[in-house]
Amino acid sequence: MTRAFGLVLLAPLAGFALEAALGAGQFQLQLRAWGTTLIVAGGAAALALLMGVPVGLTLAHSRRASLRTLTLFPLLLPPVLAAAAWLGARLPVPHALGCAAILGAITWPVVALLLEASLRRLPGDALDAASLQLSSSRALRVVVWPHVRPALGAAALLVFLLAASEFTVPALFIVPTISMTIYEEMSAFRTASAASAALPLLALAGALAWALRRTPMIPPSKPSRPFLSGVPLATLRAIAGLVWLATAIAPALIFALRAGSFGKVLSMNLDAIGWSVLLAGAAALGLVAWASTSPRRSRLEPFWLATLALPGVVAGLGALQIARRTELLPWLAPSGALLLLALMARFAFAAWLPLREPVDRRQLEAAELSGLSPVRTWWRIVAPAALPRAAAAAAIVFVLALGEIGPVVLLSPPGRLTASQHLFNLMHYGYDDVVASLALFLFGATALVTWSGMNVGRLRTNRLA
Amino acid sequence: MRAVVFGFTLLLAVSCQSRSEDVVVYTSVDDIYAKQIFDAFTKETGIRVLPVFDTEEAKTLGLVHRILAERGHPQGDVFWSGDCARSALLKKEGALEAYRIPSADGIGPRWRDAEHSWTGFGARARVIVYNTKKIKEPPGSVEDLADPKWKGRIAVANPLFGTTAAHVAALAQTRGEDAALKLFAALRANDVRFVGGNSHVRDLVARGDCDAGLTDTDDVWIGKERGDPIEMTYPDQGAGGTLVIPNSAALLKGAPHGANAKKFLDWLLRPETEVLLSKGPSHQMPLRGPGEMDRIRAMNVDWGKLSDSEALLDKVKRSLGL
Numbered sequence: 001m002t003r004a005f006g007l008v009l010l011a012p013l014a015g016f017a018l019e020a021a022l023g024a025g026q027f028q029l030q031l032r033a034w035g036t037t038l039i040v041a042g043g044a045a046a047l048a049l050l051m052g053v054p055v056g057l058t059l060a061h062s063r064r065a066s067l068r069t070l071t072l073f074p075l076l077l078p079p080v081l082a083a084a085a086w087l088g089a090r091l092p093v094p095h096a097l098g099c100a101a102i103l104g105a106i107t108w109p110v111v112a113l114l115l116e117a118s119l120r121r122l123p124g125d126a127l128d129a130a131s132l133q134l135s136s137s138r139a140l141r142v143v144v145w146p147h148v149r150p151a152l153g154a155a156a157l158l159v160f161l162l163a164a165s166e167f168t169v170p171a172l173f174i175v176p177t178i179s180m181t182i183y184e185e186m187s188a189f190r191t192a193s194a195a196s197a198a199l200p201l202l203a204l205a206g207a208l209a210w211a212l213r214r215t216p217m218i219p220p221s222k223p224s225r226p227f228l229s230g231v232p233l234a235t236l237r238a239i240a241g242l243v244w245l246a247t248a249i250a251p252a253l254i255f256a257l258r259a260g261s262f263g264k265v266l267s268m269n270l271d272a273i274g275w276s277v278l279l280a281g282a283a284a285l286g287l288v289a290w291a292s293t294s295p296r297r298s299r300l301e302p303f304w305l306a307t308l309a310l311p312g313v314v315a316g317l318g319a320l321q322i323a324r325r326t327e328l329l330p331w332l333a334p335s336g337a338l339l340l341l342a343l344m345a346r347f348a349f350a351a352w353l354p355l356r357e358p359v360d361r362r363q364l365e366a367a368e369l370s371g372l373s374p375v376r377t378w379w380r381i382v383a384p385a386a387l388p389r390a391a392a393a394a395a396i397v398f399v400l401a402l403g404e405i406g407p408v409v410l411l412s413p414p415g416r417l418t419a420s421q422h423l424f425n426l427m428h429y430g431y432d433d434v435v436a437s438l439a440l441f442l443f444g445a446t447a448l449v450t451w452s453g454m455n456v457g458r459l460r461t462n463r464l465a
Numbered sequence: 466m467r468a469v470v471f472g473f474t475l476l477l478a479v480s481c482q483s484r485s486e487d488v489v490v491y492t493s494v495d496d497i498y499a500k501q502i503f504d505a506f507t508k509e510t511g512i513r514v515l516p517v518f519d520t521e522e523a524k525t526l527g528l529v530h531r532i533l534a535e536r537g538h539p540q541g542d543v544f545w546s547g548d549c550a551r552s553a554l555l556k557k558e559g560a561l562e563a564y565r566i567p568s569a570d571g572i573g574p575r576w577r578d579a580e581h582s583w584t585g586f587g588a589r590a591r592v593i594v595y596n597t598k599k600i601k602e603p604p605g606s607v608e609d610l611a612d613p614k615w616k617g618r619i620a621v622a623n624p625l626f627g628t629t630a631a632h633v634a635a636l637a638q639t640r641g642e643d644a645a646l647k648l649f650a651a652l653r654a655n656d657v658r659f660v661g662g663n664s665h666v667r668d669l670v671a672r673g674d675c676d677a678g679l680t681d682t683d684d685v686w687i688g689k690e691r692g693d694p695i696e697m698t699y700p701d702q703g704a705g706g707t708l709v710i711p712n713s714a715a716l717l718k719g720a721p722h723g724a725n726a727k728k729f730l731d732w733l734l735r736p737e738t739e740v741l742l743s744k745g746p747s748h749q750m751p752l753r754g755p756g757e758m759d760r761i762r763a764m765n766v767d768w769g770k771l772s773d774s775e776a777l778l779d780k781v782k783r784s785l786g787l
Contacts, residue, residue, distance in 0.1 A: 087665065172661035174623050174787060184625060184782075186530070188775040313527075320534045330538045405520060409527035414489040414540065415515030417496060424520050425495050 002294040009345040010300065012315040012407075013307045015322030020195030030197045033181040036096050037164050040177050043100025044107060044163035045156040051104065051243045052111025052155065058240035059112060060119035061226050061233060069447050071109045072396070073248035076403050076446050078424065079106055080168035081439065085254075087172075099175050103163040105247050110162070111155040117354075118151030119144075124225040144227060150211065157208045161309040164201060179311050186317070198310055205309035209302035212353065252443050258436035265437035269422060273441065276419040279336070280401035283343040284394040287351035291393065292386045293378065297356050304349040312406025315346045320410050339411035343404060347397045354393040358386040395449050402442060488512055488725040491528050492545040493519040494712065498747055499545070505741065506732050512725050517541065532560050532717065539719040542726035544583075545712065545733070549576075550631055552583035552713040554772035564716040564727060569734035571753040575765065576711050585711030586734055587742035587749035590761065591632050592697040592707070594685050595677040596670050603677055606701045607636070610679065611651035620658045620666040620678035624649060624781050628663065628681050628710055633781055634774035635708045635766045642777060646784055653785050671695050681710070683747035690746065699761050706764035711752060712742075 059067060082102050091098075122144065130139040167179040178197055185194035228236065259265070266273065307315055319342040323329040332338040359381055367377045403420050412418070423438040492499050496518045503514035519527040529551055532544060536559070544561070546552050555561050556578060565581040576585035593610070595603040604610050610619045622629040637645035653659075658675060660666060666678035667685060671693035685697045699707040714733055720726045732738065739751035750757045781787075 087668070171623070171626075172665070174659050174661060176787060187626070188778075190775075317530060317534075320531065324534050324538070327538075329535065330540070333535075333540050409518075409520050410531050412517055414487075414517050415513075417516075417518055421518065421520050422496065425497065425518070 002290060003298070003300075005290050006298060006300050006304070006348070008341070009348045010303050010307070011322045012318035012342050012345045013303055013310075014318065015320070015325070016191075016195065016310070016314055016318030018325070019191045019318070019321045021192070030178060030181050033176050033178045033197065034200065036176050037178040039096040040099045040103065040170065040175060041160040041163040043097055044103035045160040047101060047104025048108040048111045048159040049152065049156055051108035051247070053115060053152070054236045054239040055108065055112035055243050056115030056119070057228065057233075057236050059116040061228060065451055067244075068113075069451050070244050070248050071112050072399055072446055073252065073443055074106050075109050076399055076442055077106055077247075077251055077439075078168070078403060078405075078420065079103060079166055080172060080424070081435075082106055082251075083169045083172045085251075095173070096175050096177075099169050099173055099177075100163070102169050103166055104159070107159045107162050108243065108247070110159050111152065114151045114155040114158075115148060118148045119225075122147055122225050122227065127225060127227055140227070154208060154211050157204065157211065161201065161204055161208065164204075165309055165311045167311055167313075182311055182314065186313070194314075198314065201309050202306045205306040206302040208309075209305040209349075212301070212305075252440070255436040255440040255443065258433060259440050265434050266441060269419065269434075269438065272417050272419045272422045275416050276402055277445065279340065279343065279418065280398045282340055283347065283401040284351075284398040286340070287344050287348060287397050288355070288390045288394045291348075291351045291355040292358075292383070292390050294356070298352070301349065301352065301356075304345075304352060307345050308347065308349045312346060312404055313410065314406070316342050316407030316410035318342075319345065319407065333411065334413055336411075336413040336416065339407060339413065342407040342411055343401050346404065346407065347400050350400060351393045351397050354389045354396075355386055358382055358389060391452075395446075395452075398449050399446050402445065486512055486725070487515050488543065488722050488729045489515045489517065489541045490543045490545055490729065491517045491532060491541040491717070493528055493547045493551065494545055498742075498745055501745065502733070502738065502741065505738075506729060510728060510732065512728060514729070529554065533558055536560055536718070539717050539721065541717050542720035542722045543729055543733075544715045544717055546583075546714075547589075547712055548628065548631060548710045549583065549585055549713040549768040550634075550772040552715050553578070553768040555715065556580075556582040557769070557772065560718055562716045562718045562720065564730065566714075566727075566730050566734045568731045568736075571736065572734070573752065576752050578768075583713045583715035584730075584734060585713050586752055587739045588709045588711040588752060588758070589628070589682045589747065589749060590699060590707050590709045590763075591628060591679065592682055592685060593677055593700050594667055594670050594680045594688075594695050594697050596673055596675075596694055597696050598694045599673055599676045603696075603698050604700070605698070606703065606705075607679065608648060608651075609700075610657065610677070611648065611655045613655065615655065615676065617656040617658075618676040619652070619655070620660055620669045620675040621652060622663045622666050622680065623659055623661060623787065624785070625778050625787060626662075629679070630774070630778055631710065631771060632679070632708050634771045634777055635764055636705075637774070637777050638766055638770060639705055639764055642780075645777075646780060649781055650784055659785070659787065667693070667695065683749070686748045687746060701764070702762050706762040708766070709750075709758070709761065709763040712749065 055071060059071065079102060082105065086098065086102060126143050127139065130143045134142060164177065165179050167183055170177040170180050178201065181197045182194045185197060319338055323332050323338055332341070363381055364377065367381055372380065405420050405424060408418050408421050419438055419442065423435055426434050426438070490503070496516070499516060499518070503516060507513055517528070528544070532541065532555060535541070544552060544555065552561070561582040563581045566584050569577070569584045569586070572584060572586060577583070593603055604612070604615065624630055624633045633645055633649065636648065658669065660669065663680040663684045666680040667688045669675040670678050671688050682697065685695060688695050701707055714730055716726055716730060736751065736753050739753060742749040743751050752758060
């Protein structure tokens with residue numbers, strides 16, 4: 001069942017691949033675009049590491065849920081809003097490095113969260129042994145660094161992929177990255193050419209998924225073992241504070257100051273907000289329900305990651321084409337089910353990663369040997385371990401789906417507009433107060449959902465304990 | 466958990482079903498403009514409009530791809546586009562149904578498809594926007610923007626997308642491809658700032674970062690109404706003419722709510738609706754009756770050919786290094 005639904009989630013990717021194989025257009029290597037993409041996405045990854053590492057280390061030494069919620073805020077900031085703020089602040093018109101700065105400042109939470117997750121698996125006994133013999137800096141080099149290196153590599157690659165597939169910021173500053181090329185080719189209905197431009201992205205996504213398969217990313221829900229103290233920890237906290245201030249607190253304050261009549265804006269856009277929450281909620285719950293039923297890894301992971309790494313509109317187009325070719329379009333499109341499927345396909349990996357292998361394989365083998373049925377094994381062993389992560393995964397998918405625009409344009413059922421889509425259009429026309437109010441709402445929804453997710457998970461775990 | 470997921474999905478499905486008294490309108494016109502038109506139509510006829518909007522992020526990708534993919538199983542009834550080129554493209558692809566809209570009889574033949582596949586109405590125009598605090602005599606033609614006296618002081622949106630791409634194609638059609646390519650190469654040589662979109666052109670000019678730029682009338686009106694020190698002038702009134710870009714409306718082939726779609730088209734193309742659009746925030750110009758259009762010398766373009774400009778835009782991209 002889990003595997004079958006996992007295959008269904010590949011439909012958008014399969015639709016795009018099929019269209020590319022059948023479509024018109026020449027395959028050609030986009031060397032210039034890839035050169036620019038390396039600067040933009042590479043620069044974004046470097047900046048995300050610079051900003052995300054101090055925050056990740058600070059989170060690993062703190063148990064405050066509010067800091068984790070704050071860390072998610074920048075991910076929700078529409079990149080083009082940050083780019084518009086750049087223009088509004090009259091900074092010099094950026095080229096590739098400016099785009100890298102904007103994208104890095106939005107995607108650093110990926111690094112921080114993956115680093116923190118990795119630090120929670122830090123082997124305490126190895127750290128204790130090292131601290132008896134070695135100086136603290138050498139213990140960091142010998143024990144902590146080798147432990148977190150794979151997570152940092154994976155995080156950097158994930159940021160690289162997200163930045164490479166982002167379209168709005170390069171489009172605003174006319175920086176010809178590979179995502180711009182994909183859009184140009186699709187605008188000209190040269191699907192095969194668009195696919196050829198996207199192939200390296202898919203290859204990188206495959207490499208990342210392979211790296212993540214070897215890396216235990218998500219620990220049991222226990223606090224990390226503290227390994228820093230004194231001046232180094234205080235310095236890291238100060239840097240993390242600055243990062244939060246610049247990329248989460250300041251935007252929230254600016255939105256709050258610029259927001260017009262918040263209540264009026266919300267009531268006028270209640271339809272869009274309600275639809276967005278419903279859609280994002282269904283995607284989050286559906287994915288978490290699916291991912292939490294499987295205690296094992298899957299060979300399909302690289303493909304789910306590939307769907308995440310491609311520009312959102314590509315996933316939407318793939319879903320549309322596969323539904324058309326299978327004659328399912330009239331059944332799926334008007335209900336919004338096709339849009340829901342595309343959103344779930346796009347963020348499947350984000351739900352799967354935190355929930356895969358929630359318990360040690362030996363526990364499952366022991367349960368099997370003791371004659372426990374798969375259902376009872378899941379209920380007694382997997383579910384209690386997975387619940388806190390399920391809450392976190394649901395929160396992450398909810399946030400990502402709430403801000404998604406690409407598939408929405410292609411697959412929205414008639415009469416429906418999401419809050420993000422509305423926000424984007426308003427922003428284009430300079431309705432700053434309404435944009436600020438809607439952005440503030442998105443921030444508030446993120447805060448509420450992530451806080452609830454973390455605390456509900458924690459309460460349930462405590463009860464089970 | 467599964468019960469919650471099932472409930473959510475059911476709610477989703479139930480909340481999205483269209484009824485026989487609806488009309489589904491696919492529109493690339495921004496929701497803030499279109500919604501007031503839809504509300505007025507519903508108030509007058511009782512027919513509910515279910516719109517599907519495009520966004521600026523998807524550029525020309527969204528709705529056209531969707532309509533083409535839905536051929537054979539159409540979900541929409543009407544296509545209301547912010548220009549005529551996309552409607553012309555859909556006609557070529559066989560996605561439109563010919564329908565002579567009775568209320569549109571007063572609209573001239575240059576603004577409609579000869580076979581009644583689409584009909585134009587309420588137009589925008591490509592204009593030169595300028596900062597009134599910085600210049601008194603704005604450039605009078607697009608060629609003037611390449612004059613060295615404006616070096617580094619002019620902004621133009623990315624010529625590969627949107628109405629700027631349509632402008633490039635229209636210039637190539639009316640003056641020849643070489644002339645259009647040379648013009649944009651001259652603009653590049655004159656350090657014209659190519660930016661992400663027409664609203665950014667307006668904002669750069671309004672802030673005084675540029676003296677003038679090429680943009681659309683609706684962008685200028687939005688800036689003027691919020692108090693920006695900007696004005697606009699219609700370029701090329703001496704020769705060639707200004708590019709006027711009407712909205713266009715068309716009946717989609719196999720429309721599921723065909724009768725309502727025709728009612729909507731009849732209503733949308735009435736002179737009163739054009740007047741309503743002209744009073745909206747984008748001040749779109751009615752194509753009928755006395756008004757702004759009488760004072761403009763409009764460029765004469767073939768929208769069918771304009772929709773087939775990918776090869777030209779590839780050349781522009783290579784020539785400008787974009």
